[in-house]
Amino acid sequence: MNHPGETRTRRRDAAENRQRILDVASMLFEKHGVEKVSMNQLATEAQIGPGTLYRHYRNKSELCLELIKDNVVILFEDIEAYLEQHKGDMPRQRLKGVLSIFIRFRETKLQLLTGVEEGADRSRTAAGRRNPIYDQLHEVFTALFDEMNTAGQPSPDSVFRSDLLLTVLRSDTYLFQRNVRGLSPESILEQLCLTFCP
Known part of the structure; x- marks a missing residue:
């Protein structure tokens, strides 16, 4: 005892x-x-x-997530506050605002966010979950894409569009655009908006 x-x-x-x-x-x-x-x-x-x-x-991914967990809480509080303050705006405009908030977060927490992603890639579950940060972002993006879809108009599936957007926001793709293609974070934001919310 x-x-x-x-x-x-x-x-x-x-x-x-x-x-x-x-x-x-x-x-x-x-x-x-x-x-x-x-x-x-x-x-x-x-x-x-x-x-x-x-x-x-268990791995560096968990350690990286622990190191940025307080920042992640603040990130989603900022996103929630932004969406509440701009609930009367068009969904495309709100998506641009959310993307802007996330890109600023990505820029300030690049190393740790990359570490979180790498561990999640190696230990994906059968459901294909990426990581808790991207799971929450997926919900936000899907809701905004659902708002953009108008009845009777052909449009891509909101979940599929959210999956594609998150793929583009991953560290490997984001850094390729920034470091190899030479795009600034502002240019990446503009290109994402042109592509995902024309």
């Missing part, structure tokens, strides 16, 4: 380990980039065993 003092000590140690992992991961990711940092390197730098690290985070 565990003594109450032992249980508190274990919880405190676990919380300290978790915070140490997050601090070290944040520092290493900032210095070297998410892709170049291994889980073993994280465990070594945090001065914990690999088993302790994996008990807290």
